Amino acid sequence: MRVLVIGSGAREHTLAWKLSKSPQVDKVFVAPGNAGTQEVATNVGIQADDIPKLAMFAKRYSINLTVVGPEDPLANGIVDRFQMAGLTIFGPSRDGARIEASKSFARMLMRKYDIPSPEFKIFNNYSEGYEFLSNHEGQVVVKADGLAGGKGALICRDQEAAINALYDCMEDRIFGPAGATVVVEEMLEGQEISVFAFTDGETVSSLTAACDYKRLLDGDRGLNTGGMGSYAPADVWDKELEKQVREQVMEPVVHGMANEGYPYRGVLYAGLMLTHEGLRVLEFNCRLGDPETQVILPPMKSDLAQVMLASMDGRLRRTRVNWGNQSCVGVVVASRGYPGEYRRGLEVNGLDMVDSDILVFHAGTRRYASEVVTTGGRVLTVVGSGPTVTDAYERVYDNVERVTFQGCHFRRDIGLIEGEPPPGERPSNA
Ligand code: AMP
Numbered sequence: 134m135r136v137l138v139i140g141s142g143a144r145e146h147t148l149a150w151k152l153s154k155s156p157q158v159d160k161v162f163v164a165p166g167n168a169g170t171q172e173v174a175t176n177v178g179i180q181a182d183d184i185p186k187l188a189m190f191a192k193r194y195s196i197n198l199t200v201v202g203p204e205d206p207l208a209n210g211i212v213d214r215f216q217m218a219g220l221t222i223f224g225p226s227r228d229g230a231r232i233e234a235s236k237s238f239a240r241m242l243m244r245k246y247d248i249p250s251p252e253f254k255i256f257n258n259y260s261e262g263y264e265f266l267s268n269h270e271g272q273v274v275v276k277a278d279g280l281a282g283g284k285g286a287l288i289c290r291d292q293e294a295a296i297n298a299l300y301d302c303m304e305d306r307i308f309g310p311a312g313a314t315v316v317v318e319e320m321l322e323g324q325e326i327s328v329f330a331f332t333d334g335e336t337v338s339s340l341t342a343a344c345d346y347k348r349l350l351d352g353d354r355g356l357n358t359g360g361m362g363s364y365a366p367a368d369v370w371d372k373e374l375e376k377q378v379r380e381q382v383m384e385p386v387v388h389g390m391a392n393e394g395y396p397y398r399g400v401l402y403a404g405l406m407l408t409h410e411g412l413r414v415l416e417f418n419c420r421l422g423d424p425e426t427q428v429i430l431p432p433m434k435s436d437l438a439q440v441m442l443a444s445m446d447g448r449l450r451r452t453r454v455n456w457g458n459q460s461c462v463g464v465v466v467a468s469r470g471y472p473g474e475y476r477r478g479l480e481v482n483g484l485d486m487v488d489s490d491i492l493v494f495h496a497g498t499r500r501y502a503s504e505v506v507t508t509g510g511r512v513l514t515v516v517g518s519g520p521t522v523t524d525a526y527e528r529v530y531d532n533v534e535r536v537t538f539q540g541c542h543f544r545r546d547i548g549l550i551e552g553e554p555p556p557g558e559r560p561s562n563a
């Protein structure tokens with residue numbers, strides 16, 4: 134099999150690495166990829182949003198399976214386009230991707246199929262939203278309906294902040310057309326987990342859950358980022374919670390989408406809040422998460438290419454998905470200044486200094502002659518594994534400082550689970 138992975142982050146490096154291990158896979162291409170994907174695959178100079186060129190490449194190079202990392206191409210109908218050209222591609226159709234690309238669509242579906250959600254209201258014009266918020270005390274989340282690069286949810290601590298957020302979305306259009314419709318939600322408190330399943334539109338595979346750290350600094354302080362690390366499985370994850378998420382969330386969504394005429398095939402990602410009143414869905418995504426992929430795929434025992442083909446062919450009922458039983462901790466190494474402005478083109482050193490059990494997945498990197506240089510804010514995810522999250526934590530922090538570039542920084546508390554004694558030995562400075 135010849136496989137094409139679309140995207141350029143650490144999620145896509147992980148996908149390319151895992152797929153290259155499949156016994157059925159002879160060759161992996163990544164478009165556009167990074168310096169890391171070059172080590173396990175062949176990079177192709179086509180951007181992830183150039184759907185016509187990607188389809189042409191897949192035809193010309195007889196690609197048997199295309200795997201899409203980011204949400205934008207899915208929301209723009211890459212799957213429909215490839216299928217029309219007779220190409221096999223993994224992921225939901227444009228209609229299916231609305232579960233992520235339209236928050237109002239997703240909330241209406243959750244309401245109709247009784248999927249546990251926060252209270253919410255949908256507004257198509259500013260004055261109605263203003264009227265509602267003027268009579269509503271308390272904390273809310275104001276969300277732009279469309280895709281906004283993960284930045285479209287505005288947490289509002291009071292009424293004034295909420296009205297400002299509504300104005301920014303609907304009148305100032307800070308997220309462009311994505312803010313033409315807005316969802317205002319009750320603000321929930323609790324622990325967040327990211328749950329993943331494969332589905333073929335009917336059957337939902339076994340689930341796995343990871344925790345994602347979105348804030349820049351230790352102790353969940355500082356600015357919001359694209360994710361500074363993650364670990365899996367989530368500390369709260371057990372058979373009972375898996376059963377609840379399957380029965381209350383995953384199966385009703387998959388059946389609901391089919392019932393509405395939008396059969397959903399691919400990975401379904403549910404962002405959940407575990408509140409005192411039970412679990413609630415914060416959002417659905419139509420793809421794997423970043424940085425969650427870097428910690429859920431390494432331990433996976435099943436053949437990823439086979440699972441993806443079974444999802445698209447409606448054969449998931451007969452394909453067991455075994456997520457494995459190792460734990461992983463992934464620490465993102467970022468550029469100084471991220472998530473604001475940062476320098477690019479800095480040489481990355483020490484990539485060959487990490488221990489043999491450590492994985493380094495690249496994101497913002499590029500090969501420049503014999504050097505690897507930075508090109509992004511999130512540069513790498515360093516992943517350690519072990520029988521428990523605490524073992525994985527010790528492995529990764531024993532290694533993460535060996536990979537360096539000017540101004541590099543990372544969080545020191547990824548996978549440090551609250552209420553558990555910290556590991557006996559703190560990471561040493563290598
Ligand atoms: P979303 O854009 O829906 O993925 O939301 C992004 C982030 O905003 C989530 O990961 C949560 O941390 C937070 N969030 C979203 N909705 C809510 C909510 N109703 N209550 C509290 N936090 C939320």
Ligand code: GLY
Pocket residue numbers: 283345359360418421422423424425
């Ligand atoms: N980890 C969050 C996301 O991929 O959207």
